[in-house]
Amino acid sequence: MSEQLKFIVEQLNRDPFKKKFNLITFDSLEPMQLLQILNDVLAEIDPKQAIDIREEMPEQTVKRMCSLLGILKYKPLGNLSDVSNFRQGLVTGSKPVVHPILHWLLQRVPELKKRAYLARFLVKLEVPADFLLDDFIGDTYHQYEELVEEFKAYHKECEQLRTSGFSTADIRRDISAMEEEKDQLIKRVERLKKRVEPLSNHQQMLDQAKQLRVEKEREESLTHQKQDQKNQLFQVEQRLLRSQQQLKDLRQASADPSPESIMKRLEEDIKINSYMVSEKLPKELEGMKRTVQYLQKVASEPAMGQADIQELEDKIKEVEAQMKQLIEQRMMRNDPIDDKLTLYRQQASIISRKKESKAEELQEAREKLAAVERELKQRTSQTQISHGEEVISGDELKRLVAKLRSKGIAYKKKRQEIAELKAEYGVLQRTEEILKQRHETVQQRLQTVEAEKGISGYSDTQEELERVSAIKSELDEKKGRTLDDMSEMVKKLNSVIAEKKSALAPIIKELRSLRQRREELNQEYDEKKTRYESCAAGLESNRSKLEQEVKALREEIAQNENQYHYINAMSEIIEMQIRRASEEMKAYVSSDPQERKKAIREVYMKNIAEQELLGKKLREEQKMVRENHSENMEQMKMWRDLEQLLECKKKCFIKAQNKVSIGQVIQEGGEDRLVL
Template identity: 80%
Template sequence: MSEQLKLIVEQLNKEPFKKHFSLISFDSLEPEQLLQTLNDVLAEIDPKQAVDILEEMPEHTVKRMASLLSMLKYTPPANQVSSFMQGLVTGSKPVIHPILHWLLQRVPELKKRAYLARFLVKVEIPAEFLQDDVINDTFRQYEELVEGFKTYHKECEQLRNSGFSTAEIRRDISAMEEEKDQLIKRVERLKKRVETLPNHQRMLEQARQLRVEKEREEELAHQKQEQKNQLFQTEQKLQRLQQQLKDLRQAAADVNPESLMKRLEEETKTNAYMVREKLPKELESMRRSVQYLQRVASEPAMGQADVQELEDKIKEVDSQINQLIEKRMMRNDPMDDKLTLYRQQASIISRKKEAKAEELQEAREELAAAERQLRQRSSQAQGADGDEVIPVDEVKRLVVNLRSKGTVYKKKRQLIAELKAEYGVLQRTEELLKQRHETVQHKLQTAEAQKGISGYSNTQEELERVSAIKSELDEKKGRTLDDMSGMVKKLNSMIVEKKSALAPIIKELRTLRQRCQEITPEYEEKKAQYESCAAGLESNRSKLEQEVKTLREEIAQMENQYHHINSMSEISEKLLQRAAEETKAYVSSDPQERKKAIREVYMKNIAEQEAIGKELREKQKTLREGHGGKMEQMELWRDLEQLMECKRKCFIKAQSQASIGQVIQEEGKDRLVL
């Protein structure tokens, strides 16, 4: 049963019904509403059923629905016809739901059946009326028309289901070629006929001018239509621009100072990172590459000995680096391991930051290219005097491209927001790691001073720098030792600058963190109060919504009852009025008025029918009384007919014998003569 309800609700929510039902709302429908839903489905199948059941008598509604269902070949449960009709009257769910389930599964098929039934269901005419020649001829014509409709409908379906064949197309082409030849011959005959006329050149010129003017008229009409299309496109463009302006104004109105300042701060931080860190690094790397290339270009050509010398130096430096790495691994200092972890995290964060900055730069370049393309398209659209208009296909393509770019832009914008949030988290992590590094460095220096090995950590940092330089040497073998030392110095200077730049920020951050710790308990308390208050208000709101829904349903039910009672009251008043008029006419002293009464009319008809019946019974009695004599007379006539037939046969036989004897006598005479 649940599957049946699901199918019914799903079909009713689709086109063309659009009922917007749920399982609960559909199951809670009142009988009148359920009957109206069934009537709407029947109206979709047969438009003649589109009526309001509240404005129709219940017995008429049931009769109409039952006749349509019978015509659609719907079979109610066996041995339950009376309960089925009663369920239709009362709008019972066990009766209505199976009907809806059966109808909604085959709506297109039933539409076709209802359409054909309008023409194929024959009108039943009693046999006694068919004895009239006029009615019989009309009924025969009606049957012939029905049969003709069947034939035409079958042909129509076959034409719809069958496509064009190549043979038919070839025949059409050959027929058109024959028509072309005939037209050419006709034109030649007309030319010969026209040449004999005076002033035929002038007439031809006038006809040519007329044809040119007609073509010009068609061209002007085409231009007019194009201008109308351009005007329509311009109006649509104006509407789109107005909508964009409205959206931009709404977006500007929704922006508050806090969000605007936050967005500006994020953009400022991003631009500051690009200007202070990323771009200088790229510029410096490019400068080093240029210097290296210039140095390589300025140096004389190197021989095999010089190349071998450089390779020996590289191998020597590699061996030194490997020895230092082995010593470091043998020492296996836990403090160093912690610092290595922090350094790795810091390097990962810096690489992520650089990758995101590169993605941001690419997005900005794409945005600039799109803006340049937009300006170019707008300049092309305006033209020299504003006469050029973008074609419809180009506009559609641009709209589709703009929508796709809009979706990509939204995704990129969301990605940038996520990256900015991640950048803030990573920046915060970097600050914490730097603080821990400073604390660990301070503790390490204190421990070194206590142990009498001051400067050991500096040596360790030098080893790490050397290892970093070694990794760069593995990537770029062509760099010299001077470049490595300059890079180390540059890195040291950058680290010092960063530390000096981060020191005031860290101090400010400490105060802010302390302030945050003070405000957090108050925030948690306010949040708990807000959540408890919101939960209470939500529960009250849900209760009120339920009450309002219940009251609305009651109001709708009472309105339906009110309209139904009013309709029944009007019907009762009409019946009472007719009864009063009938009573008035019946008790009236005027004979003419009494004749108008329905009772008098019916009594008169009954009396006439009784008189006709009496007359027919008398005729029947007369026929029965004279039946015996009539039958005897018929037997006598039949015997007389047989007797006359025998006389006729004897007479014919006698004539044939007389003719034969005469022939024999004539032959005997001929023989005697011979």
């Protein structure tokens, strides 16, 4: 209990309650204060509960709290499962009742908030079945159920989006990263185009690459189709095994020759059929008859106009008001016997519904069994007609199943080997891609370093030199060129490099100025970004303040509305009391004696006079009893003594009679002996 109190106090001292309690102050709270704290916690879960319980009747408070706790699925602990005791504890603000509720609520506030929010839209209105037979009411209720289902779908989609982990900042980062990758890919494609354009057959090579990509995609789709077909084959095999097992079980059940099992099955069938015939089917027939009678009655009545509909709606409202009054009277009475009887009635109705549902499931299972047996007979007849022979026996079926299992095991092993090879191939392919990406990043870094040093294109020229040197070495190996040709080639290459350097010099100068411009733009961007962030933070703080003000105003409006309705109700009650007082005054002042007799004052005065006479008689009787008490006690004692004396005489007389009878028996025995 101490741990429970500690937890409650800790949670109440935190946001959003901020009560500043300790264990002593919380334990010393009065019942009304404890109920107000419970109401505040319920108001945090459901804002509709934010009212002052001092302005509300205790019965209404208990009814409101019990309805919300029922929606939140709270179950009382221990001996408080009795509804009357639980309600009485809530009315009095008992600690053994309120503390467990607070502990249970504060443990799961976010979850209960969500449940209370959903309950406003998902708890369906209870409409009697007779009213649903009306077309207008039935269509409206059907539209209401469709809206509830749409709300469920939208809420589920919203929760999936919330739990998917995506946020606007992540999406923006992804978009910026994708744009950068797109720019890099465009630059890379342009570089590749420049490299490929000098080649004579570059268009043919592009076509071949495109065709290769198409074929790879087709190969992937074919592999997916193959895998799907394998999965379908495996599922079909599993279904075949299950069907064979079911067939085997059915054959064993049908081949069971013991009379005990047959009698048990027959007894079960008789019980089920008797229940269906004596209880379920008559109820359904009676319900159908009532529906038909109601429909005939509705069809025989003339067409209803708007006035008739309005009259029926007024009657429905009156009946609902009477029902509410009866419910309130019953709650105020709090009869534990009625509550126990309702509990037993609910249990009986639940058991009857379960019984009906099981009977329906049994009927469906029987229909499915009959359909399967018909299908089995049909297929066996088809196989006999097509093959001209009977169905395979059980031993042959076992051999085929064992063979299929061995093949299935071998197939699984091969499939596992293929999966391992595919995984290894995927790893190698991924390694190749990583190495290519690293090579590309190294190339990009090399290009950036060359651009920073002012020698962009140096690596390309170096690669070209390497390619030219390789070509030159091959030509030297093939044609055996002399060293003079090589020196001339080197001179030409040096001249080409010098020309390219001279061509790159003005570009490098322009690049330096562009770098300076880029730094200036970066500084300007950083300044504007800081300005934007500060402005956004200010707007966000203003928005949060406005939201808080709007929330406070809405709460104030709700409180004012509650106060308004309460004042209206109290004014109606006071007007009714004033009207009754005026009627009482008219009856009291009236000259007609019959009217005056109807006045409440006259009735009360008459009752008071009768009670005074009765009290006077009782006092006289009491006086007589007190005066004759001693004489009566003596007389009572004398009667007791007389009773004891008579009882003693009775016992003596019985003993004397017994002695006389024994003497006679002895005397008769002696006479018999003398005769002998």
